[in-house]
Amino acid sequence: RVLFNLLPSKRPPVWEGLPFIGGLLKFTGGPWKLLENGYAKFGECFTVPVAHRRVTFLIGPEVSPHFFKAGDDEMSQSEVYDFNIPTFGRGVVFDVEQKVRTEQFRMFTEALTKNRLKSYVPHFNKEAEEYFAKWGETGVVDFKDEFSKLITLTAARTLLGREVREQLFDEVADLLHGLDEGMVPLSVFFPYAPIPVHFKRDRCRKDLAAIFAKIIRARRESGRREEDVLQQFIDARYQNVNGGRALTEEEITGLLIAVLFAGQHTSSITTSWTGIFMAANKEHYNKAAEEQQDIIRKFGNELSFETLSEMEVLHRNITEALRMHPPLLLVMRYAKKPFSVTTSTGKSYVIPKGDVVAASPNFSHMLPQCFNNPKAYDPDRFAPPREEQNKPYAFIGFGAGRHACIGQNFAYLQIKSIWSVLLRNFEFELLDPVPEADYESMVIGPKPCRVRYTRRKL
Numbered sequence: 001r002v003l004f005n006l007l008p009s010k011r012p013p014v015w016e017g018l019p020f021i022g023g024l025l026k027f028t029g030g031p032w033k034l035l036e037n038g039y040a041k042f043g044e045c046f047t048v049p050v051a052h053r054r055v056t057f058l059i060g061p062e063v064s065p066h067f068f069k070a071g072d073d074e075m076s077q078s079e080v081y082d083f084n085i086p087t088f089g090r091g092v093v094f095d096v097e098q099k100v101r102t103e104q105f106r107m108f109t110e111a112l113t114k115n116r117l118k119s120y121v122p123h124f125n126k127e128a129e130e131y132f133a134k135w136g137e138t139g140v141v142d143f144k145d146e147f148s149k150l151i152t153l154t155a156a157r158t159l160l161g162r163e164v165r166e167q168l169f170d171e172v173a174d175l176l177h178g179l180d181e182g183m184v185p186l187s188v189f190f191p192y193a194p195i196p197v198h199f200k201r202d203r204c205r206k207d208l209a210a211i212f213a214k215i216i217r218a219r220r221e222s223g224r225r226e227e228d229v230l231q232q233f234i235d236a237r238y239q240n241v242n243g244g245r246a247l248t249e250e251e252i253t254g255l256l257i258a259v260l261f262a263g264q265h266t267s268s269i270t271t272s273w274t275g276i277f278m279a280a281n282k283e284h285y286n287k288a289a290e291e292q293q294d295i296i297r298k299f300g301n302e303l304s305f306e307t308l309s310e311m312e313v314l315h316r317n318i319t320e321a322l323r324m325h326p327p328l329l330l331v332m333r334y335a336k337k338p339f340s341v342t343t344s345t346g347k348s349y350v351i352p353k354g355d356v357v358a359a360s361p362n363f364s365h366m367l368p369q370c371f372n373n374p375k376a377y378d379p380d381r382f383a384p385p386r387e388e389q390n391k392p393y394a395f396i397g398f399g400a401g402r403h404a405c406i407g408q409n410f411a412y413l414q415i416k417s418i419w420s421v422l423l424r425n426f427e428f429e430l431l432d433p434v435p436e437a438d439y440e441s442m443v444i445g446p447k448p449c450r451v452r453y454t455r456r457k458l
């Protein structure tokens, strides 16, 4: 390795022969195969020409520290995530300078303090209990559909606010669906392409802005305050930019959409995989159900921030489901400066300025050098001393470093709440084999899978 480091560094190998459109199709038609073939051919670091860009993949913990650690002046997000601007709107997140974005995320982080999280837990529980109360004694469901509906309800209540949950839910859910449909793989490279789903996206975005402007104005005028993320944004003020002013209605709408996009599908998919794997591995389901009974014996029936935090077995199942199937296939940056990486076999490369750089949680989580027997579902791999989880940049389901997920605690609490209600009240049986991941969707979830639920006899 020392010898290799003394040799002049060179650019990563380029996957030649993929024409402009060929690369684009391979990328947008599900980049999993592209990654799989590229890794087999070139190893941990390689470049693929995709449309008008060069995408360099960094696979595994040896080559990814710079990606996760570097400042935004070196590894930038705006240039690669700016396809979100028509969805999130102007003046927020990827449409603003880094220092403004940092303040906007700081405002969101203030909605996720321990005390704030505590106040969301009763809403998670209430929504979950009401939702599953509607299930019969026994029936067949697809987790992905069920959790997607439930998490739209919890997100509406805790993020978008009481008014949306109680009065405007169907209307807002439809508009959000229109935004979702407007995010297709082509949008990543051509977010303004004149296609019908983009036109619909733009109409829905406009209607959402009008709805939120009304709600915000009504709250500001009445002085009424609620415990939700919307309230946090209404109360927040910039500190070191924009003259210390409050957020505009348009900015608040944009930030709400952004956090919803970051948290909704990722959470509902992870809730689904957690259930699928526990149902397929009865011993883990039973252990998690026993843990619920222990918690009830010790603390009573109430689900609170404190009792949810005690659930280590359930926590490990969620983490392992996320390791097996992270919903975000790629996280990306734009290299504003060249940087070098050294692979585990000692090859050194310089990634040039201007490359799009991508790391893949899915792919990294399946590397045997990071996780023993990576294809096996084994939540106990995360039991203390948690060696596998603690290997730097091995577990990256929530990203890592500078831009690691800020909604992680919110996500765990929400998923634990839902699964606590289910583990206490139902048994499950998979009627199909454990499904494959649907790598063709933007956020990667399970393909359809039928599950039979049976209500426990009390």
Ligand code: HEM
Pocket (backbone or CB within 6 Å): 105, 108, 259, 260, 262, 263, 264, 266, 267, 270, 322, 326, 327, 328, 331, 332, 396, 397, 398, 399, 400, 402, 403, 404, 405, 406, 407, 408, 410, 411
């Ligand atoms: C960032 C995954 C839930 C808000 C990220 C990143 C990943 C991730 C991989 C890093 C992206 C990157 O490096 O480019 C997940 C998963 C979740 C989840 C798997 C659920 C299981 C949530 C929730 C929220 C949220 C519930 C909000 C309520 C955010 C935000 C960022 C982020 C705002 C951007 C942080 C930054 O750029 O500094 N998430 N997330 N996430 N997540 Fe999550």
